[in-house]
Amino acid sequence: MIEKVENAKSQNRLLEILTSTKGKYVVGTILLSGLGIALPRIFHVLAGANAGATFLPMHIAVLIAALVFGTVSSTIVAGSSIVFSYLLTGMPSLARLPYMLIELVIYAILLSILNKRFNSYISLIITIVLGRVLYAGVLFVAINGLGLPTYGISVIESIITGLPGIAVQLICVPFIAKAIKKGIKLNG
Numbered sequence: 001m002i003e004k005v006e007n008a009k010s011q012n013r014l015l016e017i018l019t020s021t022k023g024k025y026v027v028g029t030i031l032l033s034g035l036g037i038a039l040p041r042i043f044h045v046l047a048g049a050n051a052g053a054t055f056l057p058m059h060i061a062v063l064i065a066a067l068v069f070g071t072v073s074s075t076i077v078a079g080s081s082i083v084f085s086y087l088l089t090g091m092p093s094l095a096r097l098p099y100m101l102i103e104l105v106i107y108a109i110l111l112s113i114l115n116k117r118f119n120s121y122i123s124l125i126i127t128i129v130l131g132r133v134l135y136a137g138v139l140f141v142a143i144n145g146l147g148l149p150t151y152g153i154s155v156i157e158s159i160i161t162g163l164p165g166i167a168v169q170l171i172c173v174p175f176i177a178k179a180i181k182k183g184i185k186l187n188g
Contacts, residue, residue, distance in 0.1 A: 021186070024184050024186065025069050025073055028065070028068060028069055028073065028180070028184070029065065029069060029073040029076050029077060032061045032062075032064060032065045032069075032073070032077045033061070033076065033077050033080040033081055033084070035060070035061040035064075036058050036060075036061035036062060036077055036078075036080070036081025036082075036085070037081055037084050037085045037088065037089075039057035039058065039060060039061060040052050040057045040058050040085060040089075040091060041089060042057070043055050043057045044091075050161075052091065052092075053158065053161045053162060054161055054162065054164050054165060055162075055164055055165040055168060056162050056165030056166070056168075056169065057165070058081055058082070058085070058100070058104065059104065059107060059165065059169060060168070060169065060172070060173060061077055061081060062074050062077050062078045062081065062104050062107055062108050063107060063111055063124065063127075063169060063173045063177075064173055064176055064177050064180065065077040065108070066107070066108050066111035066112045066115065066127075067111065067115055067120050067123075067124075067173065067174065067177035067181075068177050068180050068181055068186065070112045071108065071109055071112035071113070074107075074108035074109075074111070074112055075105055075108045075109065077108070078101065078104035078105045078107070078108045079101060079104075079105070081104070082097060082100055082101045082104060083097075083101075095149075099138075099139070099142075102135070102138050103131070103135045103138075106131050106134050106135055106138075107127055107128075107131045110126075110127045110130060110131050110134075111123055111124065111127040114126050114127055120173075120174035120177060120178070121170070121174050124169065124170060124173060124174060125170070128166055128169065128170075132155055132158075132159060135155060136155040139155060
């Protein structure tokens with residue numbers, strides 16, 4: 001009998017932790033990190049080797065995290081998705097990993113900040129435009145200031161190739177983020 005009471009208390013405590021705001025942030029961040037690893041694999045299997053550059057699946061998890069949970073969560077999702085994706089799948093290549101990490105962290109921080117001032121659609125549009133400009137600046141400094149190789153990275157080419165992914169982001173990400181917030185009952 002005492003064991004049952006203790007077991008019920010520990011189950012209630014776990015439920016209490018998981019349903020707290022902090023628990024929702026932690027679990028949400030972990031799940032979105034997993035999504036950031038899984039989506040690129042799914043896109044590559046379904047749409048081929050260039051699906052990542054075309055549909056930008058890793059960006060989706062980061063952008064959702066930024067809209068739902070904010071800067072810390074989305075930055076963690078960006079970093080963990082890139083690193084664990086590389087460790088588990090070899091993608092992105094080690095040469096491109098730092099550039100993609102910087103790109104995703106730029107988007108995570110920008111969207112988190114802008115979403116506090118504007119609605120999610122306006123924030124996302126500004127983030128996509130300003131994020132590309134900042135990323136171009138990072139590449140410029142890396143290449144011209146530090147003499148690092150580009151590994152074929154071109155911001156203009158990535159925008160053109162990634163137009164379907166940008167369209168998916170604009171259509172789906174705010175809707176998904178709103179549904180998640182409503183579903184887990186986060187304010188905002």
